[in-house]
Amino acid sequence: MNKQTDLAYFTEENSAAVVNARIDKTKAHPRMAEVIDALTRHLHAFIKEVEPTHEEWLTGIKFLTETGHMCTEWRQEFILLSDILGVSMLVDAINNRRPSGATENTILGPFYVANRPMLPNGDNICKDMKGEPCLVTGTVRDTEGRLIPGAVVDVWQTNDDGFYDVQQKGVQPEENMRGAFTTDAEGRYWFRTVKPRFYPIPDDGPVGKLLGQLGRHPFRAAHIHAIVTAEGYDTVITHIFEPNCRYLREDTVFGVKESLVGHFEKVEDTLEAAEAGFDGAPFFWKVQADWVLARSHGGKAIVHHV
C-alpha cells in the first residue's frame, strides 16, 4: 500500500486511487479486495465519462432501491437487470469456454426448478393441451462422437400463453412444460411437447421500465431450455431456439448463439403424427437436438435457483 496515496484526501483527479488505497490487504478477503478494486476503477471512470447531475445520481439510487424491493422468493429483478445488460451472458461465456464441437452454453434464466419430474422417453411435457405439437429427438455424444447412455436431458419451456408454470401457480397444471429424460443404451432421448413461442421477460418492474426508456422490447426469442448432464462431463446449460421466431436476432437477454438455433421440420401427415404420439393432429413439428458434451476438468456444474 502506498502510504502517500493512503493518507491523501479525496480529489476528483485521484478519486479511485484514494478509495482503493483504503483497502487493508493484511485484513481483507483477497479476492473481494481484487474485485472491489476493479469495480471502483470502472465505476469512477463511468461517472467521470457521464458526469451525472445530483438528480441523475439519485435516479440511479432509486432505480437500484426499487430493483431490490422488487426481489422476492419468486422474482429476481437484479438477475433480470444482469440479463438485459448482457452481463449474465458474458459471465456464462467466460466460464464456459469449451473445446470446439461441444455444445455451447447459454443463459439459465430464472424459471428453472430443481425438483423436476424424471419421465420416460416419449412422454409429453405439455399438460394443458395448448399449442402446436412437437416431437424432440436427439442424442448425447462426447467430443469424439461416442454416444453417452444414461445422460440426463432436463427440459422446460413456457406454455403456449408464454408463461412458465411457476409464474402461474394454480392456473397451469402442476409441472406443466418440464421434465427430465434419460438417454437409452444408444445415447438417444425423445419427448413430446409444443412448439416454443416467444414471451416477454417480466417487464412490470424497474427493469421493464428501463427497457422502455432504451426503446427496447422485452421479448425472448422462442426456445426450449435444456440442461444436459452426464457423469464425467461438463454440464451444458443451453437452449434450442426456434429458427423462424421474429425475435431470433434480437433476444432481449442476448441468449441466442448460431449453433443453438434448432432444425424444425413441419410434418403434415396425420399417420406420421399418430405414430409420433399425436393422435388426430393434422401436423406436428419434428425437432432434432443433438448434444455434445466435453470431458469435465474437475469443475462442478452450477445451477442456481432463486
Add this chain to the structure above:
Amino acid sequence: MNKQTDLAYFTEENSAAVVNARIDKTKAHPRMAEVIDALTRHLHAFIKEVEPTHEEWLTGIKFLTETGHMCTEWRQEFILLSDILGVSMLVDAINNRRPSGATENTILGPFYVANRPMLPNGDNICKDMKGEPCLVTGTVRDTEGRLIPGAVVDVWQTNDDGFYDVQQKGVQPEENMRGAFTTDAEGRYWFRTVKPRFYPIPDDGPVGKLLGQLGRHPFRAAHIHAIVTAEGYDTVITHIFEPNCRYLREDTVFGVKESLVGHFEKVEDTLEAAEAGFDGAPFFWKVQADWVLARSHGGKAIVHHV
C-alpha cells in the same frame, strides 16, 4: 445504428457493442441511452477484467438484493454503498467545481432533516447535556469578501454517543443537535453545541459487511454538518471537521478536504465559558467557521432527503 452489429449474435468479444446496438435511438430517452451505453461498456470491461465465476456473480446479485432489502424510509443502504466507494464524493465534486476561494462542498449524508428548527443566534442545539461544550462563530461572505446578511447556516451533528436524533427517535430529545441560524446585519452567526466526535456509519447491513471484507473500518471523521444558503448564491453543503480526530485522514466516506478542517481552540477559563453561555463549565471549545459563497449561475441547490 450499425445494422451489422445490431443483428449480430452476442459473443464474448463483441459483448458491449451488441448490447448497446439494441438501444433504439429513435425511441429511447436520449440521456438514459447515453448513460446506459457508458455503463454497459464499463461494466463489461469490469467483468472481463475480474472474470467472475458463476458463484461470484451470484454473490454480487445477492449483495445487491440484500442492499435493496435493507433500504427503508429511514435507511438508504445504496447511498451508503455509493458513499464508501467514493461515488457520492465524486458526483459532488463534478457538480460543484467552484471558483477558488469559495467554500467547498462535501457529502450531504443520510441524516439531514428538511424541517429543522430556525433558532436565534447563540442558541444551544445540544439538548441532552452530553459532551464538551463548543461555541461556533463565523461569517458568511461572497467571493469578493463582502459580508452577506440574512444567509442561513443550517447545522446538524451526532450527539456525544455518536448518533443522530433520527437514528434514536424516542431516545434523544426531539430535534437534538440540529438547527438553522441566520446571519445578522454584519453577516455573522453563532451557536452553541458540543465538540463533534467520530461515529460509525450504520454497519449492521451488507455495506458494513463489505467494509469488513475490505479490512476497512466504518468511522467518519468527527464533523459538524452545515448547509449554507443565501439568495443569489450557490448553496454550500459542507462540514466542519475536527482537526485532531484520529480518523481525519481516513474518513470512511472520503468527505474530508483540506479546506474544511476547522480551527478548534480549547479555552480553559470559567469566566469566558460563562460569557459564551456555558455557566459552570471548566472549559469550552471555540470554533471559527467562515463561509464563502459563489454567485449562483442559475442552478438550484439539491438537498435530497431519503
